[in-house]
Amino acid sequence: MHFTINGATHAVEPDIRASLLDVLREHLGLTGTKKGCDHGQCGACTVLVNGRRINACLTLAVMHQDDDILTIEGLGSAEHLHPLQAAFIKHDGYQCGYCTPGQICSAVGMLDEVAKGWPSHVSADLETVTLDGAEISERMSGNLCRCSAYPNIVDAIAEVAGAERA
Template identity: 70%
Template sequence: MKTELTINGEHHTLDADVRTSLLDALRHHLHLTGTKKGCDHGQCGACTILVNGRRINSCLTLACMHDGDAITTIEGIGAPDALTILQDAFVAHDGFQCGYCTPGQICSATAMLEEVKAGWPSHVSADLMAKPKLTVEEVSERMSGNLCRCAAYPNIVDAILSADEAAS
């Protein structure tokens, strides 16, 4: 099935079986291998990408469902010579160890920071009507869908808090 996708600002026409996950389309059909396949069941977050600005697990959705959508993968967030504030913070705070989960962590954190700016509360927000304030508990809750086998969580949280502070 032909599917039109805009990925990292570039138009792509994908011709793939309707059963092809968005993750497999990115990795195997479009050769964008920054997005990682972890569990392939939506439990680890390694495959997190942004679709129309919202974070999703790309292993849980079919590519053909995203005809016309704007997709951002880790390849579309910063560049080796022009890192985002968040990517710089991950480096500065050693927010990665083996690096396997890092693309999903950064995509998720990028969207999460936008959710906070938009005023979206989380399950640990004390006041659902107040603008959320990022704390260790808030970041931990909001990033709970992204697992790190190396247990770099304290560094990941510090990186996100640092990036939020630097962006403010």
């Protein structure tokens, strides 16, 4: 089977039991996507599949024929950072760094959801969504950070999105 990862097509023959996460990490050497819980509960493995954020541990690799997958490595490199990656450094939106790739990929997907006008649990208006700190926190709650850099992560995302923090 084939899928595209970070713009490059890969031919793989995964074990039918293999999660997309394990194929990325163990077979393709893309270890930027992290395994925290393997149960879809922590968000450390968040990647973008066809533009939408998903937990790579909760989906089997064999389900992704012809899909377009973006991981943290495709978003930017240490030398050429994506604006969100740069903002995470500036606002210290991490400590140990293990949840960080997932937080950043999740933020990319989340901002796209907001751009499409999808409301959240805390949206005051279902038609017009205004991104603020509360919206960001609500929408990022699938990504745990035990170091608890949450306020800094929200600051970083708010800056990139041009959102009011308060």
